[in-house]
Amino acid sequence: MADDVFQNPEDRLGLPGWTYFNDELFELEAEQLFRRHWQLVCHQNDIPEKGQFTTFDLVGERALIIRGEDDVIRAFHNLCRHRGSRVVTEESGLCKKAIVCPFHGWSFNLDGSLRSPARPRSLPDLDPVEWGLKPIECEIWQGFIFIRFKPGPQPSVKDIMAPHDDLIKPHHLPDLMPASSPHLSETWDVNWKAIRDVDNEGYHVPIAHPGLQDLYGKDYYDFDLTGDTSVSVGNFNKTPSHLWSVRNYRNLINNLPEPWASLPKAWHYVLLFPNQVIGFYPDSIIFYQDIPVTTGTSQQRSASYARPDEDRVTRAARHLAARIDEITGIEDMHLIEWSYEAMKSSAFDGIMLSDLESGVGQYHNRLRQMFPVMTCKDEPAERTVKQINYDMS
Ligand code: FES
Protein backbone atom coordinates (compact mmCIF):
# COMPACT_ATOMS: atom_id res chain seq x y z
CA MET A 1 0.00 0.00 0.00
CA ALA A 2 2.92 2.34 0.58
CA ASP A 3 4.17 4.44 -2.32
CA ASP A 4 7.74 4.32 -1.10
CA VAL A 5 8.14 0.60 -0.61
CA PHE A 6 10.18 0.26 -3.76
CA GLN A 7 11.93 3.64 -3.52
CA ASN A 8 15.07 1.80 -4.36
CA PRO A 9 14.24 -0.05 -7.61
CA GLU A 10 16.71 -2.79 -6.66
CA ASP A 11 14.44 -3.75 -3.77
CA ARG A 12 12.05 -5.25 -6.28
CA LEU A 13 14.69 -7.87 -7.03
CA GLY A 14 14.24 -9.61 -3.69
CA LEU A 15 16.91 -10.88 -1.35
CA PRO A 16 19.93 -12.47 -3.03
CA GLY A 17 19.58 -16.22 -3.54
CA TRP A 18 22.53 -17.03 -1.25
CA THR A 19 20.62 -15.67 1.78
CA TYR A 20 18.33 -18.69 1.50
CA PHE A 21 21.20 -21.21 1.55
CA ASN A 22 23.89 -19.84 3.82
CA ASP A 23 24.44 -21.61 7.15
CA GLU A 24 26.26 -18.71 8.78
CA LEU A 25 23.42 -16.36 7.97
CA PHE A 26 21.00 -18.93 9.35
CA GLU A 27 22.91 -18.84 12.65
CA LEU A 28 22.61 -15.06 12.70
CA GLU A 29 18.88 -15.29 12.04
CA ALA A 30 18.50 -17.90 14.78
CA GLU A 31 20.25 -15.67 17.27
CA GLN A 32 18.90 -12.25 16.31
CA LEU A 33 15.41 -13.10 15.08
CA PHE A 34 14.19 -16.34 16.56
CA ARG A 35 15.77 -16.33 20.01
CA ARG A 36 15.18 -12.62 20.54
CA HIS A 37 11.62 -12.11 19.25
CA TRP A 38 8.33 -13.16 20.80
CA GLN A 39 7.07 -16.60 19.91
CA LEU A 40 3.46 -17.67 20.26
CA VAL A 41 3.33 -21.05 21.99
CA CYS A 42 -0.35 -21.74 22.69
CA HIS A 43 -3.41 -20.44 24.53
CA GLN A 44 -3.87 -20.57 28.30
CA ASN A 45 -6.87 -22.87 27.75
CA ASP A 46 -4.57 -25.40 26.06
CA ILE A 47 -3.23 -26.05 29.58
CA PRO A 48 -6.22 -25.43 31.89
CA GLU A 49 -5.24 -27.86 34.69
CA LYS A 50 -2.53 -27.52 37.31
CA GLY A 51 0.50 -29.45 36.07
CA GLN A 52 -0.59 -29.37 32.43
CA PHE A 53 2.21 -28.44 30.07
CA THR A 54 3.16 -27.93 26.48
CA THR A 55 6.60 -27.80 24.88
CA PHE A 56 8.08 -25.68 22.14
CA ASP A 57 11.37 -26.23 20.29
CA LEU A 58 13.03 -23.62 18.13
CA VAL A 59 16.56 -23.24 16.70
CA GLY A 60 18.19 -25.44 19.34
CA GLU A 61 16.18 -24.02 22.23
CA ARG A 62 13.64 -26.12 24.11
CA ALA A 63 10.86 -24.57 26.17
CA LEU A 64 8.46 -26.09 28.68
CA ILE A 65 5.34 -24.09 29.51
CA ILE A 66 3.53 -25.40 32.57
CA ARG A 67 0.69 -24.36 34.85
CA GLY A 68 1.73 -24.40 38.54
CA GLU A 69 -0.11 -25.51 41.67
CA ASP A 70 -0.87 -21.79 42.15
CA ASP A 71 -2.46 -21.66 38.66
CA VAL A 72 0.36 -19.42 37.40
CA ILE A 73 1.66 -20.27 33.93
CA ARG A 74 5.46 -20.25 33.72
CA ALA A 75 8.00 -21.00 31.00
CA PHE A 76 11.30 -22.81 31.55
CA HIS A 77 14.09 -24.24 29.49
CA ASN A 78 13.23 -27.92 29.05
CA LEU A 79 16.69 -28.79 30.26
CA CYS A 80 17.51 -30.78 33.38
CA ARG A 81 20.01 -29.08 35.66
CA HIS A 82 21.76 -32.41 36.23
CA ARG A 83 22.98 -33.42 32.78
CA GLY A 84 20.76 -31.45 30.41
CA SER A 85 18.17 -34.05 29.43
CA ARG A 86 14.70 -32.91 28.47
CA VAL A 87 12.70 -33.03 31.70
CA VAL A 88 9.53 -33.70 29.73
CA THR A 89 9.65 -35.58 26.46
CA GLU A 90 6.07 -35.36 25.18
CA GLU A 91 4.75 -32.44 23.13
CA SER A 92 2.12 -31.84 25.81
CA GLY A 93 0.77 -33.60 28.87
CA LEU A 94 0.22 -33.48 32.61
CA CYS A 95 2.75 -33.62 35.47
CA LYS A 96 1.14 -34.58 38.77
CA LYS A 97 2.87 -32.70 41.61
CA ALA A 98 6.35 -32.95 40.12
CA ILE A 99 8.34 -32.95 36.89
CA VAL A 100 10.56 -36.03 36.93
CA CYS A 101 13.53 -36.16 34.59
CA PRO A 102 13.62 -39.40 32.56
CA PHE A 103 17.44 -39.70 32.73
CA HIS A 104 18.35 -40.16 36.42
CA GLY A 105 15.13 -39.08 38.08
CA TRP A 106 15.85 -35.63 39.46
CA SER A 107 12.50 -34.04 40.24
CA PHE A 108 11.34 -30.45 40.00
CA ASN A 109 8.30 -28.72 41.47
CA LEU A 110 5.71 -27.25 39.11
CA ASP A 111 7.17 -23.80 39.84
CA GLY A 112 10.50 -25.02 38.44
CA SER A 113 12.38 -25.27 41.73
CA LEU A 114 14.43 -28.39 42.42
CA ARG A 115 12.35 -30.79 44.47
CA SER A 116 14.89 -33.53 44.94
CA PRO A 117 17.90 -34.87 43.10
CA ALA A 118 17.99 -38.66 42.79
CA ARG A 119 20.03 -40.25 45.64
CA PRO A 120 20.65 -36.84 47.25
CA ARG A 121 23.35 -38.15 49.59
CA SER A 122 25.58 -38.71 46.57
CA LEU A 123 25.55 -34.97 45.87
CA PRO A 124 26.44 -31.75 47.69
CA ASP A 125 23.57 -29.69 49.15
CA LEU A 126 21.84 -28.00 46.21
CA ASP A 127 19.82 -24.82 46.60
CA PRO A 128 16.35 -25.56 45.15
CA VAL A 129 16.05 -22.22 43.35
CA GLU A 130 19.62 -21.97 42.13
CA TRP A 131 19.37 -25.52 40.80
CA GLY A 132 15.81 -25.17 39.54
CA LEU A 133 14.78 -25.13 35.90
CA LYS A 134 15.94 -21.96 34.18
CA PRO A 135 13.08 -19.55 33.52
CA ILE A 136 12.21 -18.10 30.12
CA GLU A 137 10.55 -14.70 29.68
CA CYS A 138 6.82 -15.24 29.25
CA GLU A 139 3.90 -12.92 28.51
CA ILE A 140 0.26 -13.82 28.40
CA TRP A 141 -1.50 -11.54 25.98
CA GLN A 142 -5.29 -11.90 25.73
CA GLY A 143 -4.96 -15.54 26.79
CA PHE A 144 -2.20 -16.36 24.30
CA ILE A 145 1.13 -17.44 25.78
CA PHE A 146 4.23 -15.88 24.24
CA ILE A 147 7.83 -16.59 25.17
CA ARG A 148 11.17 -15.02 24.31
CA PHE A 149 14.33 -17.10 24.76
CA LYS A 150 16.62 -14.06 25.00
CA PRO A 151 16.02 -10.34 25.53
CA GLY A 152 15.23 -8.56 22.26
CA PRO A 153 14.24 -5.33 20.57
CA GLN A 154 10.46 -5.80 20.63
CA PRO A 155 8.24 -4.13 23.23
CA SER A 156 5.66 -6.23 25.07
CA VAL A 157 3.19 -8.19 22.94
CA LYS A 158 0.47 -6.01 24.47
CA ASP A 159 2.15 -2.90 23.07
CA ILE A 160 2.89 -4.52 19.72
CA MET A 161 -0.76 -5.49 19.28
CA ALA A 162 -2.25 -2.27 20.72
CA PRO A 163 -2.85 -0.64 17.30
CA HIS A 164 -5.27 -3.49 16.53
CA ASP A 165 -7.42 -3.18 19.67
CA ASP A 166 -10.58 -2.45 17.69
CA LEU A 167 -10.13 -5.59 15.63
CA ILE A 168 -9.24 -7.77 18.62
CA LYS A 169 -11.63 -6.73 21.35
CA PRO A 170 -14.90 -8.18 19.98
CA HIS A 171 -13.30 -11.64 19.71
CA HIS A 172 -12.94 -12.15 23.51
CA LEU A 173 -9.64 -13.95 23.02
CA PRO A 174 -8.99 -14.96 26.66
CA ASP A 175 -12.10 -17.20 26.60
CA LEU A 176 -11.20 -19.19 23.48
CA MET A 177 -11.12 -22.97 23.64
CA PRO A 178 -8.63 -25.08 21.70
CA ALA A 179 -10.21 -26.68 18.63
CA SER A 180 -6.95 -28.24 17.47
CA SER A 181 -3.95 -27.84 19.74
CA PRO A 182 -0.73 -26.56 18.16
CA HIS A 183 0.77 -29.15 15.85
CA LEU A 184 3.72 -29.25 13.47
CA SER A 185 3.54 -29.93 9.77
CA GLU A 186 5.88 -32.38 8.09
CA THR A 187 9.32 -31.03 7.34
CA TRP A 188 9.49 -29.04 4.10
CA ASP A 189 12.78 -28.82 2.20
CA VAL A 190 12.82 -25.03 2.08
CA ASN A 191 14.40 -22.13 3.91
CA TRP A 192 11.93 -20.43 6.27
CA LYS A 193 12.07 -17.16 4.30
CA ALA A 194 10.65 -18.92 1.26
CA ILE A 195 7.51 -19.66 3.29
CA ARG A 196 7.27 -16.07 4.50
CA ASP A 197 7.75 -14.70 0.97
CA VAL A 198 4.70 -16.55 -0.31
CA ASP A 199 2.61 -15.70 2.73
CA ASN A 200 3.51 -12.01 2.65
CA GLU A 201 1.51 -11.18 -0.48
CA GLY A 202 -1.95 -11.65 -1.93
CA TYR A 203 -0.98 -11.05 -5.56
CA HIS A 204 -1.09 -14.82 -6.10
CA VAL A 205 -4.58 -15.33 -4.62
CA PRO A 206 -6.64 -14.91 -7.86
CA ILE A 207 -4.62 -17.58 -9.67
CA ALA A 208 -3.33 -19.91 -6.98
CA HIS A 209 -6.16 -20.02 -4.44
CA PRO A 210 -9.58 -20.58 -6.06
CA GLY A 211 -11.16 -20.97 -2.61
CA LEU A 212 -9.87 -17.68 -1.22
CA GLN A 213 -10.63 -15.92 -4.48
CA ASP A 214 -14.21 -17.17 -4.25
CA LEU A 215 -14.38 -16.02 -0.62
CA TYR A 216 -12.78 -12.57 -0.67
CA GLY A 217 -10.66 -12.23 -3.80
CA LYS A 218 -12.35 -9.09 -5.12
CA ASP A 219 -11.88 -7.15 -1.90
CA TYR A 220 -8.46 -8.03 -0.46
CA TYR A 221 -5.81 -5.64 0.94
CA ASP A 222 -2.34 -5.88 2.47
CA PHE A 223 -1.47 -3.04 4.83
CA ASP A 224 2.03 -1.80 5.63
CA LEU A 225 4.42 -3.47 8.01
CA THR A 226 4.52 -0.85 10.76
CA GLY A 227 6.04 -1.49 14.14
CA ASP A 228 6.06 -5.26 14.40
CA THR A 229 2.78 -6.07 12.68
CA SER A 230 1.12 -5.89 9.32
CA VAL A 231 -2.53 -6.60 8.61
CA SER A 232 -4.13 -8.21 5.60
CA VAL A 233 -7.88 -8.20 5.19
CA GLY A 234 -10.15 -10.09 2.85
CA ASN A 235 -13.72 -8.77 2.92
CA PHE A 236 -16.13 -11.41 1.70
CA ASN A 237 -17.11 -10.86 -1.92
CA LYS A 238 -20.35 -8.97 -2.58
CA THR A 239 -21.16 -11.44 -5.35
CA PRO A 240 -22.28 -15.02 -4.61
CA SER A 241 -19.60 -17.68 -4.19
CA HIS A 242 -19.50 -20.72 -6.47
CA LEU A 243 -17.47 -23.40 -4.71
CA TRP A 244 -19.53 -25.68 -2.49
CA SER A 245 -17.44 -25.14 0.66
CA VAL A 246 -17.21 -21.37 0.26
CA ARG A 247 -20.89 -20.93 -0.58
CA ASN A 248 -21.94 -22.95 2.44
CA TYR A 249 -19.39 -21.24 4.66
CA ARG A 250 -20.82 -17.84 3.78
CA ASN A 251 -24.38 -19.08 4.39
CA LEU A 252 -23.39 -20.24 7.85
CA ILE A 253 -21.58 -16.98 8.60
CA ASN A 254 -24.81 -15.13 7.77
CA ASN A 255 -26.55 -17.19 10.43
CA LEU A 256 -24.11 -16.91 13.35
CA PRO A 257 -25.61 -16.01 16.73
CA GLU A 258 -24.76 -12.71 18.41
CA PRO A 259 -22.28 -11.35 19.29
CA TRP A 260 -20.44 -13.18 16.48
CA ALA A 261 -23.06 -12.15 13.92
CA SER A 262 -21.90 -8.56 14.35
CA LEU A 263 -18.26 -9.29 13.50
CA PRO A 264 -17.09 -8.05 10.10
CA LYS A 265 -17.77 -10.51 7.28
CA ALA A 266 -14.07 -10.80 6.59
CA TRP A 267 -10.89 -12.68 7.38
CA HIS A 268 -8.21 -10.55 9.02
CA TYR A 269 -4.63 -11.76 9.28
CA VAL A 270 -2.15 -10.06 11.59
CA LEU A 271 1.52 -10.85 10.93
CA LEU A 272 3.45 -10.56 14.17
CA PHE A 273 7.05 -10.12 13.12
CA PRO A 274 9.01 -12.18 12.34
CA ASN A 275 7.27 -15.53 11.78
CA GLN A 276 3.68 -15.82 12.99
CA VAL A 277 0.24 -14.89 11.78
CA ILE A 278 -2.94 -14.72 13.83
CA GLY A 279 -6.13 -15.07 11.81
CA PHE A 280 -9.35 -13.45 13.02
CA TYR A 281 -12.38 -15.14 11.46
CA PRO A 282 -16.05 -14.57 12.33
CA ASP A 283 -16.24 -18.21 13.50
CA SER A 284 -12.82 -18.87 15.01
CA ILE A 285 -9.26 -17.73 15.63
CA ILE A 286 -6.26 -19.43 14.07
CA PHE A 287 -2.52 -18.99 14.12
CA TYR A 288 0.34 -20.32 12.07
CA GLN A 289 4.04 -19.93 12.56
CA ASP A 290 7.17 -20.67 10.51
CA ILE A 291 9.60 -22.92 12.35
CA PRO A 292 13.09 -22.93 10.86
CA VAL A 293 14.80 -26.29 11.43
CA THR A 294 17.96 -25.97 9.35
CA THR A 295 18.99 -23.58 6.57
CA GLY A 296 17.15 -25.74 4.04
CA THR A 297 14.36 -27.30 6.11
CA SER A 298 11.37 -25.82 7.91
CA GLN A 299 8.08 -26.74 9.46
CA GLN A 300 4.87 -24.88 10.00
CA ARG A 301 3.15 -24.91 13.36
CA SER A 302 -0.53 -24.11 13.57
CA ALA A 303 -3.60 -24.25 15.78
CA SER A 304 -7.21 -23.16 15.79
CA TYR A 305 -9.47 -21.95 18.58
CA ALA A 306 -13.23 -22.01 18.98
CA ARG A 307 -15.73 -19.78 20.76
CA PRO A 308 -16.40 -21.09 24.27
CA ASP A 309 -20.17 -21.21 23.71
CA GLU A 310 -19.92 -22.54 20.17
CA ASP A 311 -23.29 -23.53 18.70
CA ARG A 312 -23.83 -25.92 15.77
CA VAL A 313 -23.82 -23.22 13.11
CA THR A 314 -20.55 -21.69 14.32
CA ARG A 315 -18.96 -25.13 14.61
CA ALA A 316 -19.96 -26.05 11.08
CA ALA A 317 -18.60 -22.70 9.84
CA ARG A 318 -15.32 -23.29 11.67
CA HIS A 319 -14.96 -26.72 10.05
CA LEU A 320 -15.52 -25.26 6.60
CA ALA A 321 -13.04 -22.45 7.28
CA ALA A 322 -10.49 -25.08 8.31
CA ARG A 323 -11.15 -26.98 5.09
CA ILE A 324 -10.67 -23.86 2.95
CA ASP A 325 -7.45 -23.14 4.89
CA GLU A 326 -6.19 -26.69 4.49
CA ILE A 327 -6.57 -26.57 0.72
CA THR A 328 -4.92 -23.13 0.65
CA GLY A 329 -2.01 -24.54 2.65
CA ILE A 330 -1.46 -27.36 0.16
CA GLU A 331 -1.59 -24.90 -2.73
CA ASP A 332 0.95 -22.66 -1.00
CA MET A 333 3.29 -25.53 -0.22
CA HIS A 334 3.91 -26.13 -3.90
CA LEU A 335 4.47 -22.44 -4.61
CA ILE A 336 6.96 -22.25 -1.75
CA GLU A 337 8.87 -25.31 -2.96
CA TRP A 338 8.97 -24.17 -6.57
CA SER A 339 10.21 -20.68 -5.79
CA TYR A 340 12.84 -22.08 -3.42
CA GLU A 341 14.03 -24.68 -5.95
CA ALA A 342 14.35 -21.93 -8.57
CA MET A 343 17.07 -20.24 -6.57
CA LYS A 344 19.32 -23.26 -7.18
CA SER A 345 18.89 -23.02 -10.94
CA SER A 346 21.70 -21.59 -13.08
CA ALA A 347 19.03 -19.38 -14.69
CA PHE A 348 17.99 -17.72 -11.44
CA ASP A 349 18.75 -14.05 -11.54
CA GLY A 350 16.63 -12.50 -8.79
CA ILE A 351 12.92 -11.77 -8.87
CA MET A 352 10.73 -8.83 -9.90
CA LEU A 353 8.15 -7.76 -7.32
CA SER A 354 4.90 -6.06 -8.27
CA ASP A 355 3.50 -3.16 -6.25
CA LEU A 356 0.92 -5.71 -5.12
CA GLU A 357 3.73 -7.61 -3.44
CA SER A 358 4.75 -4.67 -1.26
CA GLY A 359 4.37 -6.92 1.79
CA VAL A 360 7.26 -9.03 0.53
CA GLY A 361 9.31 -5.91 -0.19
CA GLN A 362 8.64 -4.38 3.21
CA TYR A 363 9.54 -7.62 4.95
CA HIS A 364 12.79 -7.85 2.97
CA ASN A 365 13.56 -4.23 3.87
CA ARG A 366 13.11 -5.05 7.53
CA LEU A 367 15.48 -8.00 7.19
CA ARG A 368 18.03 -5.88 5.32
CA GLN A 369 17.93 -3.32 8.16
CA MET A 370 18.53 -6.04 10.72
CA PHE A 371 21.07 -7.94 8.62
CA PRO A 372 22.86 -5.47 6.30
CA VAL A 373 24.92 -8.36 4.92
CA MET A 374 21.75 -9.33 3.02
CA THR A 375 22.43 -6.37 0.70
CA CYS A 376 25.56 -8.14 -0.64
CA LYS A 377 24.68 -9.44 -4.10
CA ASP A 378 27.26 -12.19 -3.98
CA GLU A 379 27.69 -14.73 -1.25
CA PRO A 380 30.49 -13.64 1.10
CA ALA A 381 33.48 -15.94 1.50
CA GLU A 382 33.18 -18.69 4.10
CA ARG A 383 33.30 -17.60 7.73
CA THR A 384 32.97 -13.91 6.84
CA VAL A 385 29.19 -13.41 6.97
CA LYS A 386 29.06 -12.45 10.64
CA GLN A 387 32.02 -10.09 10.41
CA ILE A 388 30.70 -8.36 7.28
CA ASN A 389 27.29 -8.02 8.89
CA TYR A 390 28.88 -6.57 12.02
CA ASP A 391 31.02 -4.13 10.02
CA MET A 392 28.01 -2.94 7.99
CA SER A 393 25.74 -2.53 11.06
S1 FES B 1 19.86 -35.46 33.36
FE1 FES B 1 18.07 -35.20 34.46
S2 FES B 1 18.30 -36.48 36.15
FE2 FES B 1 20.16 -36.70 35.12
Ligand SMILES: [Fe+2]
Ligand atom coordinates in the same frame (compact mmCIF):
# COMPACT_ATOMS: atom_id res chain seq x y z
FE1 LIG C 1 -1.01 -18.31 -0.56
